[in-house]
Amino acid sequence: MEKPVHKKKRGISPIWILPIVALIIGGWLIYKSYRDAGINIVVHFASAEGITPGKTKVVYKGIPIGIVSDIQVDPGIDSVSLLLKMDRQSKKGLVEDTKFWVVKPEVSAGRVSGLDTLLSGSYIEVQRGTSKKFCKLFTGLTESPPVPPGAPGLHIKLTAEDLGSIQRNSLIYHKNIPVGSVQNYKLNENGKGVTIDIHIEEKYTYLIKTKTRFWNSSGINFKGGLSGFKIHMESLAALIYGGISLQTPKYQSLSPAAENGRIFPLYDDFDEAKFGLKMTLQLPSAHGIIAETTQVLNRGFKAGVVTDITFDEDKQTVTAHINIDPRAESILREGTRFWVVKPQISVNRVRHLDTLLKGVYIAYEPGDGIYKDYFVAQKAPIVDQLLPAGKIFTLRSKDSKSFAIGAPILYRNFKVGEIIGFDLDTDGQNISSQILIYEKYVSLVKKNSVFWKSGGLKIDAGLDGVSIESGTITTLLTGGISFTTPSNPKNRESKGPGDHSFKVYKSFQSAIENVPILQTKGLQVQIKATDAKDFSVGSPILYKHIEVGKITGFALEDQGDNVLIDVLIKKKYAHLLKTSSIFHNVSGITVTGGISGLELKTSSLKSILAGGIAFFTPDPGDAAASGQQYILYASRQAAQEIDKKLITIQFAGSQGLKQGIKVRYQGIAIGSIQKVEFTAAMDAVVCRAMIKKQAAKLFTADTVVWLVSPEVSLSGINNLDTILSGTYINLRPGIGGPVSELVALNAPPALESTAHGLNIVLESDQLGSLKKGSPLYYRQIKIGRVTGAQLSPTAQKVLIHVNIAPPYQKLVYCNSKFWNGSGINVKAGIFSGVKITTESLEAIIAGGLCMVTPEGDAMGPRALPKQRYKLHKEAKKGWLNWQPALTTN
Amino acid sequence: MINSGVTTAKEAGLALCHDCHKLVPATGKSALGTCPRCGAAIHLRKPNSLNRSWALVLAALILYFPANFLPIMLVDFMGSPDLSTIMDGIIYFFQEGSYGIGAVILTASILVPCFKIICLILILLSIHFRWRSWLRHKTILFRIIEFIGRWSMLDIFVIALLHVLVNFEGLTTITAAPAAPYFVGVVLCTMFAAITFDPRLLWDA
Structure with missing residues (x-):
């Protein structure tokens, strides 16, 4: 058995790079956390409202430089200590006079500030101090500190008698734009007056010249007298917080720019700021002259204002002290003459009517000479107004x-x-x-x-x-x-x-x-009238309420008792008059009234007083020739009724019947009731209706007439229009010869007649929520409606009459199926969820019918009028899958 | 070498292909060559296993600290950012009464990585110092480490999911904070350490 070869690895495996890298990262993180470790400082605040430890940030110029790590109540329990963890980089800024304050959202009339804190929460703002001494214990301010003296912008001082409503942060306005703010104020050392430090933002410093005027624009400045009153107000914010406005007079706009620390006077108000050149005017009497209001005017230009009136020592005259607008300095010359302008009203002359409203003013005529600021007023105006060329x-x-x-x-x-x-x-x-x-x-x-x-x-x-x-x-x-x-x-x-x-x-x-x-020329025509009592020579002839001519004279007809009125139609309106024109009397005021409305008819004011004749042209015809004769009708109505036919309609009751109500057919008025009276037997009401001639043929022996009035019920509001237009008489024309007397139904006919479309009958056991007007849907498209329902002759069934609209009548075949689609079908299951089926919202309330037609041969022949169908309670399985190809046209 | 009464493959002159698990002779011509079936290199033991495992475990251990002490998640609600560490989140859940979720996150994000690192160190030390007791228990421990390794990413998944789901620009956004990559590093290192470690070394020692 061979020994496996053992290879000895030498050196360090490269895998050791991994822990080394990890070590380096770890070391770097430790170093970084040491480097970035905050400096803990303590700031005392009166309250820690809105401050959350661990969340509230310390912000310097919008950059977070620290965080509130803890809040402790001071031993005295009258303040809190915030432990702030400041970034190390902020160390340099933590000096003795560094200021801390809490920024909270403030939304008020004058200011929206700290809006960002609405979402991010309050934060602590820092203003860096100038000292070099490092410090770790601070006392927070209750509000943002004034702009430090070294900040960019212009730092100037204002002196005033009193502070008024000015407070710190009150804004400085120029043309109502805030250009700076009040930083601080203090009582002068001698106790007289106050000095207000203001700061003008850097971008607006160019506005401040050495001659710039500042005035207190706080509140509403109201000055009044007989000669009117004056309201002066800067922005609403200035009203609440106080404000200072500034302006440099135009003529001094070239004065040098103001330097830091310059002291300006603060005027009490706008007028005082315009403080101008002083002059005095000796007047015989001070009548009508009001200090601070009476103006010095010349040609509408306000050159000055009377500031004060004093009684002269000689007790004979008064002296008006006047401030002259520096622009009008040129009037302070030897030769200038001043006088007082007062209203003059006499029988044939009204002069200086303006002074009635404006009050007395002082006028002058500039003169030449050396500078002079003391004048004696002239007693009367020196010259009258010059006549224009x-x-x-x-x-x-x-x-x-x-x-x-x-x-x-x-x-x-x-x-x-x-x-x-x-x-x-x-x-x-x-x-x-x-x-x-x-x-x-x-x-x-x-x-x-x-x-x-x-x-x-x-x-x-x-x-x-x-x-x-x-x-x-x-x-x-x-x-x-x-x-x-x-x-x-x-x-x-x-x-x-x-x-x-x-x-x-x-x-x-x-x-x-x-x-x-x-004298105008025009078309001369004659109108025949029974008498001329309403008219006079000059009475207007009106066409659409426009005077187009006038009566020029009267004459009696040669034989007979009619009056011939000569009428002149102005030339430019002559084309309006045709041979078919109808003239009628519009004199006076015609009032026709009733519950259905009050109608007040007048033509022009002149025609009320002087009488008048109006005409209209019902059909276009030939232009009228001069000398044409017309007949005068008593009123427009009478003129219109010449082509109407009288029909009498008998009603069992008279509710809502009155003179003037309309007779409508298909919604269009074809006539109106002229008179309502009882029958001879006093058991019914007879209405005499004037019907347009062309509509008279609608009235035949079997014409059905009924009264339509508004109906409000759970299932809907019917005849809503009649609430506004009043009740009216509706009719369903019949066939047969014309008649002139009819008996009206007490209620609308149960079966609505529909001339168009296909009428079919559905048989049902119950009527359900169906009613007249209930829709019939085919694939949820409304194709027809219920026109009425009645019991079958044996009272075993309900016969529902349905009218199919003409475009859809070819959808209905002998084997079409109908079912009641009223109400809501709710099916609920654990897995299927809830399924709500309804044909339409209308069907929920008003009930509805649905129809399907089978496919192919099963549909049978076309439905015939009056065809009967069974009304099923609901759709049978499979019906909804039928997809017959039907053409609707 | 210990004699546990079991003849090992190594003793039998056999080696296991790590990829296709074919048993190949570890001696002779084919000795430690390539797998005749899948061609992968054949080793008696995973090469350099101890070294690599040590390196990875140490890296994980170092990264474990920033992963837990730095904020892992940045919740920006209406412009006010809120950083939270893993522990902040767990405390939040416990305070809110969601003990189940808190426990799961505590386990997956803090206990498990900690457990893995400690156990791996223990196992590696036991090889290093040839502690021959409790070998079976240590093996079971290792199996557990291998098994739970995949769950340690839970936190990262949660953040990744929240980042995608809660992204209403300007209103609320959730983003990963600095600790996230360190946390990933911890999990990856422990997982790779478990993969590179050859548990047979326990018995070899």
Whole structure:
């Protein structure tokens, strides 16, 4: 037996690399954990709210640099000590004046801060100190510390009388954008005023110039008086937390940038910040002048504001102290004149109406000269308003009513000039007035221009009706003169200023009557009416409520007692009038009412007052010729009823019956009830219905008529439309000769007649939840519905009438099977789960039928109308597998 | 050599192919060549078994510490990361009252690797110092180690599964933390140590 060869291995197996690698990794991990081992420090906080040991992080500039390892209550039990395990790299930052504070989510009107902590939990923020001395024991702050003086940005100080509602972290706003915040504040050493340290963010430092003004924008600044009130408010946050706004006046925007530590005054409010140049104005009286409100205005520009009023020593005058906007510095000159502007209201003149609302103001006229800041007010305005450029014309009129200096001259209700003066003519017969037409509009005035007074609200009332006319609101108040220039190609010449005088008519109406060129031309027709009591000359002719013409005159018919009304249809509307047009009276107000609604019919305001005639064109016809004669109907209804037929319908009860309810066929109104009255025997109600002529043939001897009113029941709401539209009378037409008297059914007919589709009858023992309208499904598609149910003649069965919709009637064959698909079929099993079968949601509530047709020859011939089927309780096995190929068309 | 009253294959001049388990003569021309059936190299004992086993066991032992002391799983819930070591997880389950799951994880992740390492060291030491007692028990011990080796990956499977299942970006994510590769290293090392170890050496010693 040979000895097996023994090979001695020399050296170290390479497998030993593995533990060596493991050792290296282990060693490295140990080294790393030593290197990264935290520095344990202790921070005292008043409360450890929101802090979780092992979770809460210590964050420096957003980077976690440590973790809270433990919380201990201090021996005094009035504070807690947090044991923080800080990263080794943070060692340098752990110096004496390093600050710690807890960041919690804060969502409030002014600030959303620490939002990240909502999810991640509170954390402890660190602000590195500047000291070099290492420290392991700290005291936490209750809130974030002020920005350190060395931080980027601008650190400036504000001095104020008092702090107001400013607090630490109140924001500094510029144009409502926060640009910095209040860092600290302290009472000045002498006890007078406070100094507020503010920090402006680095990116906004350019906003701060040496001349920048700061004002307290906390709260709402409300200033009021007779001359109005003023509310000034910065952001809502500033309202709650207080805030400081800043702005550099435009004219000082080039002032040098502010440096760190600069001290600015903090003004109390916006107005004070605009503190300008001081001047005084001596006034005869302070009437109407309110300190801090009365303004110095020139041409709408606010040059200053009265800050104070003092009583002069001589007790004769008062002195107004005015702050002038530095931009308006140029008015402080020797020659400048000031005066007080007050409202002036007189019979024919309203001046400075604006001061009524705005209050008294001080106006000035700048002058030249050397600088001066003491002025004496003039007692009255020095000059009147200058007249704008334009041409002056003369108007003649019988009286000066509605004339006033300054009253407008209107062209198409647009002010193109004004009255500058008027006077009685030398002969005492006429008033001539001078009007100024502004340069721009001079070309509108021509030799043939017609002027009339448009002042005020003009109501001309008389036998011939009432005419109401008003111009613009201004003319309503101050009066005015309107004019128009008829287009006349022959006379284009514009007259020079003042060399042509125009007559002023007392109204537009009289201008039209007297100036033929203004009278419109149109189509002249005649309307025959029984009397003309509602109308007057000038009454409007309306078409779709638009005035298209007017009555021009009346005449009696040669023989007979009719009145012929002459009507002028305006030219541009003449095409609307056809030979078939029907005219009717729209005078006054027509009210027709009942429970089914109140109908108030009026045409225009004018037609109410002055009467009016409207027309409509039922069928297009030939255009009407001039002189055409029409008949006037008493009302539109009467006009429409000329082609209607009267049908009387007798009802056993009268519930819901009233005048005006509609007669509908297939949902379309074909007429309405005109009158409801009792029969002679007083046992029934007879309705007189006016039916459209073309629909009258629906009423035959066997026509069925019934009243449809809303029905609300568990299984559904029927005739929902009638809740809004009111009840109506429905009908099912019959065959036979037309009749004009019918007796209505008390209830809708049990069997609904359906003219279209296939009607079949199902026999069932019980009706189940089926009802009229219950659907019939074929493969869950609705192909028909139940039209009614009745007992069989022997009362052994229920006969269910079903109507198959026309497109589906070819699905039904003699051997088609029907079953009741109402309700829900619930099958439950341990393994199969729950199976709920229903044909449709509708079938659950309203019941439903299902149908299948066998395949091939088994289906039998086509179903015939009135064919009878048995209604099965449920589908038999196999029925649902039938797949007959049927065409529906 | 001990005489256990059993004639070993080695004594009979036979060697077992480690791959197809064919008994081939260990002497003569074919001595320790290749297996005539499957072509695998024939050894009387697994080559270098003791050396390799020692190396692997020691590696496992070293890796066992970072595997258990470093966090193995990172649960990121709504942006707040939460690292947990294996022991944290076990304590969590026990605190929650899920003693069964806690026990399973404790067994699979801490006890079993620990047990395997201790047992392998014990067996290797017994060969090294020729402790001839309890040989049968030591063999049974080794069989158990071989059997349970495959279950030690349970923890890693759990983390891998959770990583895939709980991955709602931004809401909650679970990822493996630094300890996971060390843990894999422990399990792999112990498994390979069990594979490379030839239990016959127990009797040879």
